[in-house]
Amino acid sequence: MPKIVVVYLSTSGNxxxxxxxxxxxxxxxxxxAQAVNFHEARIEDMKSADAIALGSSTFYYKxxxxxEKFIESLEKAHIKAKFGAAFGSYGWSGEAPVMIAEKxxxxxxxxxxxxxxxxxxxxEKDLDECKRLGKDLAIKVKGPK
Ligand SMILES: Cc1cc2nc3c(=O)[nH]c(=O)nc-3n(C[C@H](O)[C@H](O)[C@H](O)COP(=O)(O)O)c2cc1C
Structure with a gap:
């Protein structure tokens, strides 16, 4: 059974x-799958995940x-996830998800x-887009059937 972990950092719930x-x-x-707050995410779970989705809101243009620290810890742990998704809520510039994707x-x-x-x-429409992203990630992980 493939495993996907979704980790987020959110100040007000968006x-x-x-x-x-x-x-x-x-x-x-x-x-x-489960959504976990970054400080509850266990590195062992991240290591064994087939895919991960990481999200942060944008604060002060990043x-x-x-x-950022969490992603550094993933680097040190040599995670094996082949696929990923990046997401986040923003106000006016929205750099965070782009930076997460780069990392x-x-x-x-x-x-x-x-x-x-x-x-x-x-x-509701935005949430449908989020659901679609989750579905697409699951399809990638499962591979062609
Ligand atoms: C102090 C502060 C700084 C912020 N800086 C940015 C910013 O640089 N760019 C941006 O797009 N949004 C910025 N925002 C807006 C947040 O990204 C936005 O409110 C977002 O919905 C918060 O999502 P969250 O509840 O998941 O943390 C800022 C908000 C606050 C309170």
Whole structure:
């Protein structure tokens, strides 16, 4: 059974709402997944994941520093995830998801499109996009059937 871990950093719940919807999309393809706050994420779980999705809101034109540290720890742990997704809520510039995607690519992860950015609190339509991203990630992990 493939495993996907979704990790988020969210100050007021907007990026968390995206993470929860991504998980819903993954589960709709019968793959087990869970959304975890970055400080609850266990490195062992990250190491054994087939795919990971990482999300942070944008603060001062970048991702929040703890997410940067978290990604550094993934690098040190030599994670094996082949596929990934990057996401996050933003207000006006929205650099964080783009930077997350770049870092993931540096780790050799194939980041699927789109790098998903939602302005402020996600609407129902935005959440549908998040679910779609989760579904697409699950399909990648399962491979062609
Ligand atoms: C102090 C502060 C700095 C922010 N800096 C940026 C920024 O540089 N660029 C941007 O797009 N949004 C910025 N935002 C907006 C947040 O990214 C936005 O409110 C987002 O929805 C928060 O999502 P979260 O609840 O997942 O943390 C900032 C918000 C605050 C409170």
């Amino acid at each position: 990026t968390k709402a995206m993470a929860d919807a991504i998980v819903e999309g993954i589960k709709s393809r019968n793959i087990d 991702m929040l520093p703890p997410m 993931m690519r540096e780790l050799g992860i194939n980041v699927i499109d789109p790098v998903l950015r939602i302005q402020y609190q996600p609407t």
